[in-house]
Amino acid sequence: xxxxxxxxxxxxxxxxxxxxxxxxxxxxxxxxxxxxxxxxxxxxxxxxxxxxxxxxxxxxxxxxxxxxxxxxxxxxxxxxxxxxxxxxxxxxxxxxxxxxxxxxxxxxxxxxxxxxxxxxxxxxxxxxxxxxxxxxxxxxxxxxxxxxxxxxxxxxxxxxxxxxxxxxxxxxxxxxxxxxxxxxxxxxxxxxxxxxxxxxxxxxxxxxxxxxxxxxxxxxxxxxxxxxxxxxxxxxxxxxxxxxxxxxxxxxxxxxxxxxxxxxxxxxxxxxxxxxxxxxxxxxxxxxxxxxxxxxxxx
Amino acid sequence: xxxxxxxxxxxxxxxxxxxxxxxxxxxxxxxxxxxxxxxxxxxxxxxxxxxxxxxxxxxxxxxxxxxxxxxxxxxxxxxxxxxxxxxxxxxx
Numbered sequence: 143x144x145x146x147x148x149x150x151x152x153x154x155x156x157x158x159x160x161x162x163x164x165x166x167x168x169x170x171x172x173x174x175x176x177x178x179x180x181x182x183x184x185x186x187x188x189x190x191x192x193x194x195x196x197x198x199x200x201x202x203x204x205x206x207x208x209x210x211x212x213x214x215x216x217x218x219x220x221x222x223x224x225x226x227x228x229x230x231x232x233x234x235x236x237x238x239x240x241x242x243x244x245x246x247x248x249x250x251x252x253x254x255x256x257x258x259x260x261x262x263x264x265x266x267x268x269x270x271x272x273x274x275x276x277x278x279x280x281x282x283x284x285x286x287x288x289x290x291x292x293x294x295x296x297x298x299x300x301x302x303x304x305x306x307x308x309x310x311x312x313x314x315x316x317x318x319x320x321x322x323x324x325x326x327x328x329x330x331x332x333x334x335x336x337x338x339x340x341x342x343x344x345x346x347x348x349x350x351x352x353x354x355x356x357x358x359x360x361x362x363x364x365x366x367x368x369x370x371x372x373x374x375x376x377x378x379x380x381x382x383x384x385x386x387x388x389x390x391x392x393x394x395x396x397x398x399x400x401x402x403x404x405x406x407x408x409x410x411x412x413x414x415x416x417x418x419x420x421x422x423x424x425x426x427x428x429x430x431x432x433x434x435x436x437x438x439x440x441x
Numbered sequence: 442x443x444x445x446x447x448x449x450x451x452x453x454x455x456x457x458x459x460x461x462x463x464x465x466x467x468x469x470x471x472x473x474x475x476x477x478x479x480x481x482x483x484x485x486x487x488x489x490x491x492x493x494x495x496x497x498x499x500x501x502x503x504x505x506x507x508x509x510x511x512x513x514x515x516x517x518x519x520x521x522x523x524x525x526x527x528x529x530x531x532x533x
Contacts, residue, residue: 184455191451191519195484195512289453356512359485360470368486368510372521379453 147422150415154408161404167230168397171390174285175325178387182322185383189376196338196366196373198356205362208304209338209370213314216307218255220277220299221245222378224319224385225262227284231389232396234320234328235264238385241330242318249316257302257312261295261382285386292379299378300371303336319381320388326395328388335377338370444478445497447517450504452525457504461497465518467511468492476513483513492520 199205223242225235242265246256257277260266262284269276278298280291305311315336321329358365448465450458465476468490487509494502509522 181454185453187449187451187456188453188521191449191512191521194519195510195521198484198512292453355482356514357481357483359474359483364470365484365486365510368508372510372523376453 147415147418150411150418154411154415157404157407157411161401161408164397164400164404168394168401171394171397175387175390175394178285178383178390179322182380182383182387185376185380189373189380192369192373192376196369199358199362199366199369202356202362205366207363207366207370209336209374212337213303213311216311216313217253218257218307218310218312219249219314219316220257220259220302220312221249222259222295222299222315222317223261223265224317224381225260225265225268225284226385226389227263227281229264230396231393232399234389234392234396235262235268238318238320238330239265239268241332245316245318245332254313257310259295259299261291285389287379287382287386289379292382293375295382296371296375296378299336300374317378317381319385320392322384322387322391325391328391333381335374338373445516446476446478448494448520449518450492450494450520450522452509452522457522457525458494458502462494462518463497463499464493464495465520466491466493467520468506469511476518478516480513480516482515483511485511487511487520487522492522492525 221242223238225238229235246258249256258269258274259278260269260276261280263281266276266279266281278295280295283291299312299315302310302312303315314334316332316334318330318332321331323329445461445463446465448458448460448462449456463477467474467476467485468488469485470488473490474485487506489507490505492504492506496502504522505526506520506522507524509520511521512519
């Protein structure tokens with residue numbers, strides 16, 4: 143009996159220290175998420191300005207650009223997956239990985255060869271455990287992406303898109319990431335970034351209104367040539383920032399639930415421990431009483 | 442009053458400067474261009490060079506930019522840059 147009491151005490155103790163850890167993780171995520179959301183908001187003027195400029199060029203001139211044209215010389219496509227470096231974020235990584243698998247299956251059903259590019263340690267270990275080859279990987283800053291990393295990722299993918307077919311060029315670039323809708327909802331999204339969809343570019347961006355007749359300096363081709371890589375980089379960076387905010391939100395929620403569960407467990411174990419203690423006392427008393435009874439009847 | 446420009450200077454990470462200005466001078470593809478209120482809409486690629494803004498209060502701001510682009514549209518100037526060094530303020 144004394145044994146079971148000790149076991150419960152031990153469990154309560156370990157659950158309490160786990161609870162402290164969950165709580166700390168929750169608070170860390172909560173304090174970082176504000177910053178992550180600010181960064182999403184801060185980066186949006188840039189992408190808005192670029193999107194508007196791209197629409198302006200696309201509507202006012204009939205220039206073509208390799209980034210806008212469908213490639214038919216290869217059936218290889220690149221898929222960039224943005225996941226997290228660490229776990230403890232509930233279903234965050236699992237969801238985005240499932241979405242990726244679905245997308246890979248879909249592309250392969252269309253007869254395409256998929257090259258995987260992965261950001262986030264969780265996703266890297268997922269694929270290396272399954273011995274799937276990765277064409278590129280970036281790890282270490284999934285919850286606070288730097289612009290330099292986005293540049294590196296974007297330039298790697300752009301280079302592959304520009305490369306000729308026999309040197310491993312890709313015809314399309316897709317991105318799977320988690321969109322931050324609000325604190326409770328984060329949605330996995332799959333978007334095709336290259337070739338850029340002109341439909342998207344022609345739609346008046348954001349604040350609307352007809353676009354003015356621009357003069358292009360030095361000419362529309364050069365402007366477009368300068369704009370499109372920046373547009374692509376901005377989209378990659380925006381995806382990374384969205385994913386980071388989603389990761390933190392998912393982590394905060396998961397850790398909050400874990401803390402609650404730990405509290406429930408502690409309560410259950412405390413009750414069991416009390417019961418065990420009470421049982422022990424009752425047994426002791428009945429032993430004493432029966433001992434005294436035996437002595438009394440013996441004399 | 443159509444004599445002031447709305448200027449937004451942004452880089453990838455955020456908004457660098459925003460406000461009213463009298464004049465903007467930027468290193469466009471064909472050479473330094475000056476923009477005053479009422480300028481025709483223009484989209485231009487920027488070279489490496491110096492971007493100067495004279496604010497509505499008459500203060501001179503200057504940045505060194507590595508490249509980017511500039512759009513002018515009904516007295517709203519948007520300068521999008523890749524990288525820039527800190528503004529240097531000088532009295533006018």
